[in-house]
Amino acid sequence: MVTKTDAAKEQLSASARWVVGITGASGAIYGVTLCRQLLAAGYHVHLVVTDAGWRVLKEELGWDASRRLDCLNEQFEYAPEEKRMTYHPLNDIxxxxxSGxxxxExxxxxxxxxxxxxxxxAGASTNLLTRAADVMLKEGRPLLIVPRETPLHAIHLENMLKLARLGVRIIPAMPAFYNGPQSIEDIVNFLVGKVMDSMGIDNHIYKRWGQPDGNE
Known part of the structure; x- marks a missing residue:
């Protein structure tokens, strides 16, 4: 039996697509959690992972980076025929x-x-991930970046300011503690929820200020 929720997700997934990039910065769990949330909400995810990103997935989450498609199937129930997620190799330009x-979305x-x-x-489209980001800029589509580095020097800050002036949403991987996180999952969900807020996607995965359970 197909419920209204299932039907809505099916209709949504037919047209609503988000590109997600995961790079070699620490915090791979953020990208993985975002993908899971998008898939659960009915979106089609087009995923690109850099070589360094695969290394971090191995180091931080224990993924076997030598079995990339198997990992995607295990973690996201990746199945090309179901058209829920499309994985693009980094060098598949x-x-x-x-293309614009x-x-x-x-x-x-x-x-x-x-x-x-x-x-x-710098507008340097040296691989598929940076090319896809360049496409978002030239087509005027939303581009959200979650930088993860500390400390930051002037070049980092200048690059972020340059992109912010172009309309890119800069969402640093900064945890909050006003919501009383009790686990790493709570901290991760806070950031992912903030990212989804900026994507314009309704979510209830983190506790909002003034809302005791985060779901009101």
Whole structure:
């Protein structure tokens, strides 16, 4: 039996697509959690992971980076025929998301390394991820970047300011503690929820100020 919720997700997934990039910055769990939330909400995810991103997925989450498609299947129930997620190899510069004619809601890079951020700020489309980000800028579509680095020097800050002036949403991976997090999951969900807020996607995965359970 198909419920109204299932039907709504099916209809949504037919047209609503987000590009998600995961780079080699620490905090791979942020990108993984965002993908899971988007899939659960009925969105189609177009995923790009840098080589350094795969290394971090291995180091931080224990993924076997040598079995990339198997990892995606295990973690996201990745199945190309179901059209829930499309994985694009980093060097596939001819992928759909490399063209401005590809329609999508926007793109988020979480976490974003300073190297990737620098390339985007310079307009250097050296791989599919930076090319897809460049497409978002030239087409005027939402681009959200979650930088994860500390401390920051002047070049980092100047690159973020440059992108912010171009309309890019900069959402640093900064946890909050006013919501009384009790676990790492609570901290991760806070950031992912804030990212989804900026994406314009309704969510109840973190406790909001003035709302005891976060779901009111």
């Amino acid at each position: 001819g992928a759909s998301i490399a 004619s590809f329609r999508c 926007g793109m988020t890079i979480v976490p974003c390394s300073m190297g990737t951020l620098s390339a985007i700020a």
